Amino acid sequence: MNCKQGDMAVIVRSAANNEGRTVTCLEYVGEAGRDGVVETAHGYILMLGNDYWRVDIKLNITNSKVGVLNDCAPYVRDSQLMPISGYKEPLQVKKEEEITQ
Numbered sequence: 001m002n003c004k005q006g007d008m009a010v011i012v013r014s015a016a017n018n019e020g021r022t023v024t025c026l027e028y029v030g031e032a033g034r035d036g037v038v039e040t041a042h043g044y045i046l047m048l049g050n051d052y053w054r055v056d057i058k059l060n061i062t063n064s065k066v067g068v069l070n071d072c073a074p075y076v077r078d079s080q081l082m083p084i085s086g087y088k089e090p091l092q093v094k095k096e097e098e099i100t101q
Helices: 097-099
Strands: 010-011 023-032 039-041 043-046 052-063 067-077 081-083
Touching: 043 067
Parallel strands: none
Antiparallel strands: 010 023, 010 081, 023 052, 039 043, 052 067
C-alpha cells in the first residue's frame, strides 16, 4: 500500500487525465470498491482491480463506450497514488547569529 487514511497524495498515473491532481485519502474501500459497482452522475460504473481509496474530490473516469467522463467518481487505486509527506518533526529555524558562531 502506498497510502494510509488521512494522507494527502498526488495522482501519478491515470488513463483519464487525473495526473497531478492532489487528493486526500478519506477511506480505504478495498478490493474493487464497494462490490465493484459505484454509482456516479453518469450511471453505474464497474471498478476493476483492487486497493481503492475514496478521496475528497470527484475524479475523471474512462468509459469504453464514451471515453473520459469528467468529475464522476471519488475513487482511485492506491497504485496510482504517491503520498505527499510533510515534516515529521517541527521545523526549527535558527537565528543568523547562531549560525555564524
